[in-house]
Amino acid sequence: MEALVAVVIAVLVSCGVYLLLRARTFPVILGLTLLSYAVNLFIFVMGRLRAGAPAVIGSSETYADPIPQALVLTAIVIGFAMTAFLLVLSLRARAELGNDHVDGGAAIGEKPAKPVRPLEEDEV
Amino acid sequence: MEILLIIALPLLGAGLPLLTERFGRNICAISAALGPALSLILILQYTPALLQHQMFFLHQPWVPQLGLDFSLRLDGLGMIFALMILVIGLLVILYARYYISSEDSLGRLYALLQLFMMAMLGIVLSDNLLLLVVFWELTSLMSFLLIGYWSHRTEARKGARMALAITGAGGLCLLAGALILGQIVGSYNLDMILNSAALIQAHWLYPVVLILILIGAFTKSAQFPFYFWLPHAMAAPTPASAYLHSATMVKAGVFLLARLYPALSGSDLWFYLVTFTGLATLVFGAYNALFKHDLKGLLAYSTISHLGLITMLFGFSSDLATIAALFHIVNHATFKASLFMAAGIIDHETGTRDMRKIFGLARFMPVTATVAMVSASAMAGVPLLNGFLSKEMFFSETLKLDQLGNFSYIFPLLATFAGIFAVAYSYRFIHDVFFNGEPNKDLPIYPPHEAPLYMILPMAVLGLLCLALGTMPNLLVSPLLHAAAYAVLGTDIPRYHLAIWHGFNLPLLMSFVALGGGLLLYYQRKGLFAFYERGYRVDQKVVFEKRIQRLVRLAQRCTDAVENGSLQRSVAVIIGATLVMAAVEFWPLGNILGEIPLTPIDGISVIMAAIIIVAAVVTVASHHNRYAALLALSAVGLVVALAFVRFSAPDLALTQISVEVITIILLMLALYFLPQLTPYESSWRRAIRDMVLAGGTGIAVGLFTLAILTRPYDTSLADFFIANSVSGGGGTNVVNVILVDFRGFDTFGEITVLAIAGLGVFLMLQGLELPVPRTDRHGRQWTRDPYPIIITVLSRMFFPLALMVSVFIFLRGHNQPGGGFIAGLITAIALILQYICSGTEWVRQRLPVDYGRMSVVGILVAVFTGMGSWLFGHPFLTTTFTHLHLPLIGDIELASAMIFDIGVYVTVVGAALLMLSQLGNLAQTIDPHTDPDFTAEST
Structure with missing residues (x-):
């Protein structure tokens, strides 16, 4: 079972990272969401895999580790907040820059425009 | 202790002139003179004893691991310098009162002069070489600020920068020399160092130490060939020039020669x-x-x-x-x-x-x-x-x-x-x-x-x-x-x-x-001047600035080599570097599998895993068609929620499934404003590079997971929470008790983050104007009936039911899976359903709530609950509880943690609705069917 969980996490991470490296904002956000599933699962299974033993006193003989669960619970909610914020950021970027490229607009095959700070006159 | 006051008084006095500046220049000057004058009186009290060759020490450990102590010594050498610093300092304060014009801030000059005085006194009274270096650097900084006092003047800024670069570099050399010297002697204590001349000079590193320390002294005292910063430091106001750049600071170098004379000469x-x-x-x-x-x-x-x-x-x-x-x-x-x-x-x-x-x-x-x-x-x-x-x-x-x-x-x-x-x-x-x-x-x-x-x-x-x-x-x-x-x-x-x-x-x-x-x-000067003018002379300022520029360009090139403004590239570099570091760290692990045997696999788990894997891969494969990718992604989220059920985490499953709903709705709303397709623009080389990185990271994390899961782990913390959940927190749902009681402070931080994110979304959407598509990507018109009657009626019927479920989930939360987070999410979903089915305007008329305010109120409820425990003399967020038996619902528990949980609930509802309703608003501001001006977006 552990191997199966590891494979699932590995696939989620791979897919998340690949999307994270894309050039447009929406796939990047999808990638981040996939990655946060993976991370949540990863932290969760740090408490080891236990079936039928929820951490509710009196419900069974032994209990699963409640600490990773508490951590992940808030992580899920905050992950949602982060996704929402990034989404709105990408909307804003789209409105301000006219496109949804992560670098603020570079056509295919073109190097991204680099903001160069011009030297002030008296710096010479 | 009084030796400390000699240094501390100018430091304490530095704030005074800033405060008294508004009461006129005389009062400002008098207040500035107060600290140094008291210091002078203090040191004069020591003078008779010092003239009898007595010494005074103060020892206070600071960072003993580094050998850095706050040790002061007052001896004859320190006295003569301290007298000079204080007497001339007081005269300069009087002089500056008349020199500085009313347009410039007299208080600032006085504050800087006194801070400098403190640093300079620190140098001459230090009994620890490292402490001396600290004060040494402080004088360089103060000199920088004083030369740049008229910061609007170019030569002041350049002079300040040059002085800081030269004396700062010298200070670094001095630090290096001091560190080596301390290593040789085995202590940074000056007494020890001064008594170890033979040891130091016999050591093979003596020439290195000497040269490094001399560079420090020579840069500070403007010795050839480091002299050139001093003429340019004359851009400072004259009181500062008189004080720092002739009478005292430049003497720090020769003071150091005198101080270390017994050890190095x-x-x-x-x-x-x-x-x-x-x-x-x-x-x-x-x-x-x-x-x-x-x-x-x-x-x-x-x-x-x-x-x-x-x-x-x-x-x-x-x-x-x-x-x-x-x-x-x-x-x-x-x-x-x-x-x-x-x-x-x-x-x-x-x-x-x-x-x-x-x-x-x-x-x-x-x-x-x-x-x-x-x-x-x-x-x-x-x-x-x-x-x-x-x-x-x-x-x-x-x-x-x-x-x-x-x-x-x-x-x-x-x-x-x-x-x-x-x-x-x-x-x-x-x-x-x-x-x-x-x-x-x-x-x-x-x-x-x-x-x-x-x-x-x-x-x-x-x-x-x-x-x-x-x-x-x-x-x-x-x-x-x-x-x-x-x-x-x-x-x-x-x-x-x-x-x-x-x-x-x-x-x-x-x-x-x-x-x-x-x-x-x-x-005979006429001829001499003519002779001098004929000579070729380079302006050191130009040379210096040129070198600085060259250095900046070099640094820029180095930066550009790594970071060229492309986020993709930065992310790739970061992930690649992390991967390499992780590989190096975990290589010695050898065996991936630990001593704990693998548990058997069952069919349901395999099916769930297969769904997650397939859905995730489909998300990636179809990411050019964003809507399809989004649907695949939602499948992943749902099955992850099932996985939580499978492995005994009902709370997580509930949270995951409700968050999943909200997230997907949010993504769909946003996708409405974004291009529906992702262009094919990655070169095959980049695609392969990314696949390698992604695959590598996935494999690394997978192996890491496997390695951890097959090794034993310490359950004492888990056992503690399980054992104390009922007796300490009054609830049987340990996860919820941890959230609202044991680790309530963490939860408090988390809901604050949530509210801030909500407000961030709100602000980011202010004044945002986006082109609204009239058709979908196949050119089909959006439906003219935004609120179909059947779904509208159904959603209104469901609303009270959903609210009741959320109340139920909230109330049972302390003992059964549930709680504020989940109840809040369910309420949010119920409300969002109304927004979707009946429109923003409809909901706003019936529920005139400011969600931003709501989320803040939730945090305040949590804060006041936490502070309530102060009234009973307990630390922040200590909980108390009692049991109550209600008909129908059964035995529920009234804990103060429950009020905290209400805060959590309110914040979650407020923040989630703030985000979604704002985004929904955006879609309504321009109605594609009535607004003739909007333009269809071109993808």
Whole structure:
């Protein structure tokens, strides 16, 4: 079972990272969401895999580790907040820059425009 | 403890002038003088004991692991410097009151001067080498701020930057030298270091230590070839120039030579390095000073020259030379500070410092002229003034050198040569400015007036001091000098006699040659100036700035090589680097699998895993078609929720499934405004690179997971929470008890983040205008019926049910899976459903709630619950509980944690709806069906 969980996490991470490296904002956000599933699962299974033993006193003989669960619970909610914020950021970027490229607009095959700070006159 | 006060008082006083500035300049000046004056009184109380060669120590560990202690020592050397710093500092404070114009902030200058004073006193009173370096750096910083006081002026900024670069670099060398020295001796305590001369000088690292420390001292004391920052530091206001760049800070370098003299001096290397650096600086400074037309420029080069003289005396490594050096430090501080003040007065009263424009001022400002004449004569070494005495000692010491065999005569020769130039530039300062014809009518300020009395007073005090020290040295300065020499040389101070008249001897002859030669040189100046102007001279500022620019360009190129402005590339580099680091760290693990055997796999798990894997891969594969990718993503989220159920985490499953709903709705809303397709723009090379990175990361995390899961782990923390959940938190759902009770403070932080994210979304959407698509990507019109009747009616029927479920989930949360987070999410979903099915306007009319305010109220509820426990004398967020039996619902528990959970609930509802309703609003602001102006977006 552990191997199966590891494979699932590995696939989620791979897919998340690949999307994270894309050039447009929406796939990047999808990638981040996939990655946060993976991370949540990863932290969760740090408490080891236990079936039928929820951490509710009196419900069974032994209990699963409640600490990773508490951590992940808030992580899920905050992950949602982060996704929402990034989404709105990408909307804003789209409105301000006219496109949804992560670098603020570079056509295919073109190097991204680099903001160069011009030297002030008296710096010479 | 009182030694600490000597340093602390100026530090404490630094804030005063800033506060009192608004009450007028006099009060500001008085408040600025308060701290230093008290410090001076303190140190004067120590003086009698110090003159008896007593020492005072203060020891306070600071970072003992590093050997850095806050140790202070007050000995004769520290005393003489501290007196100089405080007396001249007070005079400068008085002077600056009249010098700084009302347009500039007097309080800021005073604050900086006092902070500098603190740092400088720290240097001279440190008993720990590292502490000394700390204060040393502080003086560099304060000097930087003071040179840049008029920050709107280019030369002030450049001068400040150059001074900081040079003295800062020197400070780093000093730090390196100090660290090595501390390693050799085994302690940074000065007493230990000063008593380990033999050990240090026998060590093979001694030359390295010496050179590093000397670079520190030489940069600070503007020795050749590091001198060039000092003339450019003259962009500072004159009080700062008089104080830092002639009387005190530049003396820090020679102070260091004196302080470490017992430990480092005596070797040949010391002799050659220090003597020749000093000699070169002495001659170079004196020669250049004559040709500067700027009053402060002349004084700056003269300061360089005199610092060279002092350095050279330390290099001689003889006891008498050391005493002469200490004496000249005091003398130079008096006459040079006085002359700087005179230059400041002339600048103040005529509007210029250019000696080619200023003539004949003696008639207009007789008092200034008289005092300046006295001080300049002291600088030239005229008999009856203090400069004469130390210069005589210097001349006689140069005659005693025999290290160079037959060539030793170059020392007295070059010393006399520098003396001639010193007389010439001193004479020029007087003759050019105060005599030499009538003042030009085109001076910026004409006619010049005598300065106010209290501006002259500090200058006159110092001028008189020159005269007094020169005529009564044994009465005034001998005891102090003796105490300082004792601190440097120890018990065997040679017999010496400060006297004006030693009879006719060679040093006296050298003095007269210098005086006569200097006057002669000055009257031949026309030809000399022409000669000097012909010479090719580089402007060090331009050279320096060019090098800085080159350095900046190099740094920029290095940065560009890594970071070219592309986020994709940065992310790739970060992920790649992380991967490499993780691989290096975990390579020694060897076996992936640990000792715990794998548990058996069951069919349901395999199916779930397969769905997750397939859905995730489909998400990636279809990411060019965003809507399809989004649907696949939602499948992943749903099955992850099932996985939580499978592995005994019902709370997580509930949270995940509700968050999943909200997230997907949010993504769909946003996708409405974004292109529906992702263009194919990655080259195959990039795609392969990304696949390698992604695959590598996935495999690494997978192996890491497997490695952890097959190894034993410590359950004591889990056991603690399980054992104490009921007795300590009053709930059987351990996860919820952890959230609202044991780790309530964490949860409090998390809901705050949530609310801030909500507000961030809200603000980011303000004023946002996005083109709204009229059709979907196939060109089909969106439906003209945004709110279909069936779903609207159904959603309204569901609403009370959903609310009831959320109340139920909330109430049972402490004992059964549920709680504030999940209940909040369910309420949010119920409300969002109304938004979707009936429209924003419809909901707003029926539920006029400001969600931003709501989320903040939730946080406040949590805060007040937490603070409530203070009333009972318990720490923040301590909970208390009691049980209550309600009909139908059963046994529920009333815990104060529940009120906290209400806060969580309210925040979650508020933040989630703030985000979604705002985004939903955006879609409604431009109705594609009624607004004729909107343009279809082109994908």
